[in-house]
Amino acid sequence: MSAKQTKTPLSADVVEAVIDAINFNDQGLVAAIAQQFGSNEILMMAWMSADAIRETLSSGQVCYFSRSRGELWRKGESSGQTQALLDFRWDCDGDTVLLVVDQIGVACHTGRRNCFFNAVRDGEITTIAEVEIEPKKLYGK
């Protein structure tokens, strides 16, 4: 894929300038949307700390902050479903990051390609995407 626009690793100076531009919330986190390059499919939304951004911009692989575990969450570390960073953007008021990525396999822990599979159809709440990889295969070891 030749679409890489944020060349990693970025220098430490630039990484810190990016972090200065982000408005982290009271918990020191910023919302991060992951979008598949090419199709523009929205894969998931999660949270990043300053250290998660540092790691992402250094390694070129997306790293979030897990609010439930209270630690860095290197996406795909357990499941193999990694996200290679192609572009790192942020919004007008600095409280949301957009990660353009190349997703290996599936983004969702349910084994679906993306997390946004709940919708209303014909007046009923329903699931609009199929499981592509059984969670057992993703996490069963």
Add this chain to the structure above:
Amino acid sequence: MSAKQTKTPLSADVVEAVIDAINFNDQGLVAAIAQQFGSNEILMMAWMSADAIRETLSSGQVCYFSRSRGELWRKGESSGQTQALLDFRWDCDGDTVLLVVDQIGVACHTGRRNCFFNAVRDGEITTIAEVEIEPKKLYGK
């Protein structure tokens, strides 16, 4: 546009079932991503309260909750840059909503089409999108 998949107005029963499925945060809000139908461009990220969701699913026009003003924010009410709701989805853990919309004009208060115009290019933080409508024209009355 014939892509409308969430037929509004939804019945009150279905609206309340959707709200029951959402995991609102401590402030009673849920993150909401707006995406343009067709291009799949990510326009913006904002927040919705239960009442904002009720209004959106009743009117078919996107209504957020303004954290700064502490009130419902009918997108485009001042600027005319409205978002017609085409599909309402939510994610695996119910803490993010995806609004597929048809955006009139520009989504960003800076007059850019979308809010994610900050990026790193050639080792420098830069702006990657032009202003399409001067903010004065959007808000100056």
